[in-house]
Amino acid sequence: MVGVCTSVCKTNIDDLVRDEWVDALIKMGVMYCWYHIYRPVGPEPNPDLALTSEQQRRVRQFVVDTRVNKPIVVIDAYHDDAGNALCPAVTGFTHHIGPWGDIEPCPVIQLATETIHDARPLAEKFNAPGFLKDFRELTAGQTRGCVIMERPDLLVELAERHQARDTTARGAVIEELKRVTPRRSQYQPGQEIPERSFVYRWAKKYAFNDFGTYGRHFDPTRYRDPDRVESST
Ligand code: SF4
Secondary structure: OOEEEEEEOOOOHHHHOOHHHHHHHHHOOOOEEEEEEOOOOOOOOOHHHOOOHHHHHHHHHHHHHHHHHOOOEEEOOOEOOOOOEOOOOOOOOOOEEOOOOEEEOEOOEOEEOEEOOOOOOHHHHHHOOOHHHHHHHHHHHHOOOOHHHHOHHHHHHHHHHHOOEEOOOOOOHHHHHHHOOOOOOOOOOOOOOOOOOHHHHHHHHHOOOOOOHHHHHOOHHHOOOHHHHHHHO
16 A cells, blocks of 8 residues: 655645646555645754745645545545644644654654653553643643644743653754744634545544544633734744
């Protein structure tokens, strides 16, 4: 079973977000495709390649339309059935296990306090008071979007509070986070694009959603719109 995952940025959006690309994948026997958006983080970020808010909505619209129009599965983990933004790590739907067994919030947040190399069950490590639980609750309280894009400062604060270790070989994650310029992510209030496909709409409503996370924690008054912060400074 073959899938193709792409990171969409300013220089490839016109190549990847188009019917011809999806048709070529189908012709090659690809069964699912997955559109991530490029996140300018890590040791060598390139902010010039980051999508604008409008371009991110273009990708979302394309995903929604392709699900109706093409015989291929399209994965997108950032929206529920009604098009409300979510973060799969914040909802607890996924966390990431790094190459050395560290349990990280997600693949691009390379910080951890827990490891798989001890006997406690994973569920206990996920849910015990500590870094991961705090990550989910603190982030869910502030935004429905991608915390590393919008609020890298929250990650620095969390890492320091819990003395989370840097799980990279680079050993510079905190410095890298401090250099990230906050920008809009998938959370664009008032611009939601709901699913058109009945199958996806049903699956997202009942099998993949925010599991009540934002209802319990999100406080819209604490949301800091990166575009507004930037333009007011
Ligand atoms: S923090 Fe951002 S990159 Fe990580 S899972 Fe959430 S939306 Fe994806």
